[in-house]
Amino acid sequence: MPLTQFMLLSAFLFCTGVYGVLARRNGVLVLMSIELMLNAVNINLVAFSAQLNDAAGQVFALFVIAIAAAEVGVGLAIVLLIYRNRVAVNLDEIDLMKG
Amino acid sequence: MPVILAEYAAQNVSFWIIAAIMAAAAIGVVTMKNIVHAALALVVVLAGVAAQYILLQAEFLGIVQVLIYIGAVIVLFLFGIMLTRAPMRKSAEYDNDQRPLAGAVALLIFGVLAYLLADEFSGDKLNITQPMATSAIADSIFRSYVVAFEAVSMLLLAALIGAIVLARRD
């Protein structure tokens, strides 16, 4: 199998994730888009690991998965807090750092 | 030779089918107006990723992917949707105003990435002779990357505690 197709897939997923991060209003949806990005990276890592026959790629992918899980946990906790303060979780309205 | 070809062709075909499904689902995640549908589309994407891992002969990782992501993370998302009382119906509220720009940026990045990657790695062929042994991964983790492993476990602990602290009512 050509390697590039995995690359392209990975790139596509990543960019979709980017679009999602930028264009979605709900915090949970943003987190989902971040998951998309992380998975895209994972595909890349594993593809290279397979090509180079090096376990390191898969090890990194594992770590990424672990971190992603942790991140989602904390992220949702934060979203919950925001919800508690403001009922609706619209990222547009969170502009306390407005200059 | 025909066996190899057939094998080769089978992997390719399966890759493309799974990739198509994943792509569609990914687009669905970021565009669907129903948040629960978006979550489910994410499930599809994650499953597709697991399938790709299997295709890449990274079986352990594929299993882990299914277990962790689909098993835990998505559940977490759904709980989050529930707890934040997100409107679980079709709502136009889920997209913000900078969609066109975002689309443009995303396309731009995709273009750049695609070009760079294709330019660099075109012609490389994957030559997987046998699946990656889980023991090899284990060895790698507990020998070369043991520090990272410990760090990640610390991270998980911190995230755990942090999430609890953040989210508790008091």
Added chain:
Amino acid sequence: MLLATEAVTHAAGQAGISEQAWLIPLLPALSYVIILLFGKKMPKGGSESGIIAVGLSFGLAVLVAFDWVKNHAVVDQHWVWWHNGDFKITIGQHVDGLAAMMFVVVTFVSLMVHIYSTGYMHGDVRFTHFFASLSLFTAAMLFMVLADNLLQLMIGWELVGLCSFKLIGHWFEEKNNSSAALKAFFTTRTGDVGLMLGIIVAFFAAHGTFNIATINKMALEHEIGHGLLLAIATLLFLGVMGKSAQFPLHIWLPDAMAGPTPVSALIHAATMVVAGVYLVARVYGVFWEGFSIEAGGLNWMALIAGITMIIAAALAFVQDDIKRVLAYSTVSQLGYMVAALSVGAWTAGVFHLFTHAFFKALLFLGSGSVIHAVHSNNMSEMGGLKKYMPTTFTTFIIGTLALAGIFPLAGFWSKDEILLGASEGGYPFILTLGLIGAFMTACYMGRCVFLTFFGEYRGHGHPHESPRSMTVPLILLAIPSLLIGLINAPGILKFTHWVAFEPGVEHFHLEHHDFNPTLAGISLAVAIGGLVVSAMVYYWQNVPAGLRGATDRGALRSVKTLLIEKYYLDRLFVDGLVGFIKGPLARATYWTNQKIIDGIVNAVGIGTKIVGRFTYDILDQKGVDGIVNGIGVSASETGGVLRLVQSGRVQQYALMLFAAVGLLGLALIFFT
């Protein structure tokens, strides 16, 4: 300022006591300090300090003179007391025949005057001060004589001028006296401008040295250009004109008689006024080459000296004040000395200085004795004093005969040598004037003697002989007046041998002319003729009928008026020069100052103010502050604009982030 001691001794060899000649001025200087500090408390009011000091100096001077006569070794030493790189200022001593002679003369006359003054100034209101000034004067004069370089000479020169001022104005309660002192000071000062300029030019011409011996040598060996030497000589001669009362700066000397008589004797007859002559004699190389004395004919110095000789003698005829007669006589005799030097008769001039010191001091002191007895200066109130004051009379006669130049007294020999020098040196003009002057000298002195001592007493007092303190110096001065001329009589010629101008240059020597009996006879006859004429008019009253009262009629009357008015020179100087400066020149200067200079200054001030205001208002307030404020405002405006980017919305930030990444990637693709 590094003090370096360089005792550079030239050709000293066997000089003994002469090397301690620096003590000679030092002793009177110490006396000056002592009198200033303790004079009032001393029993004799400070005079004993002065007499002892000058007496010791005299003794030392005699020893130095003997040493010189025996060894003939020049002492030329100096000590650098200040230097600035190559430029050195030194203090030193140069002892040779001329210096030794001057030491003896100055200390002897000063000693006589000191002793005399104890009697004359007895009971004076500023007795101690007088003696202090006398000591200072003696010290300064000796310091000047000792000098080996022009700067030191000038210091002594100026100091004696100062002392002269102090002493002339001794009785300054009367305006006349202080005016006379000022006149003396200013007139000599005018000449001193020339002296200073001359010294400066000489310094540079001689490539940076003030040393007199060096300058003489360079002048005579033609190392300095003739034009430069002429300039130096002329400038120095200006100083001589002031100090030694040559025409036209002689005007101060007669007025200086306002001072006490001992002062006149010491300063204005024997010592200070000869400072100018001494200068010429010392720096003779410059004058010899500068005025081309060898050439003969006439030169500036001779011309002025000749004029001085005659006009002063003429003025002596119309004076009533006995001191003024002697003062004009001094001016005339100074003319003789300068004339001698100007015709190349160096030894004659110096010898005349030597003899003149003695008999002129004698005459002055004698006149002082007379004044003291009669309590008046005017000869119209004297007469027939020979009965009352025999000692004074005798010594006065001796002095007169010496001055008139009667054989074998001192004046004969010295005056004769001058005339000899003039005739042999090729200066017939000076010879003629000299002879005329000799006649006039004898004549006016005769007039003076006859009016004072002969005839009937015309005054109102009771004249008596003066005390011993006054008559003893008269006697002591009469002896050299009688005899000292014989030192240089033909055949003996000791003075010429001892006191000579020896600059150490090979091809130079001054001619010494042999005694000319004819000339001597003529000058003697002239002198005796003068005395006879004066006797005819004033003693025997035996004037031919036609000439009687001649001076009151016609042309002679105007001549007499001219003489009485001193040739209107005083009017010229006071009204003309001073009046011009006080009047028009001062007014013009004031106008220039007020209108022009003040105008410029004010304009500058106003201009500066305007510039200042402009700078403040426009440049600073608007310009610089504008720029500074502008920077602040623009920073805040830019911040205000940039602030809008910070919407607080994370997704917007993320958008910008990713867009940047994309663009960078693009750049990466295209540029690598």
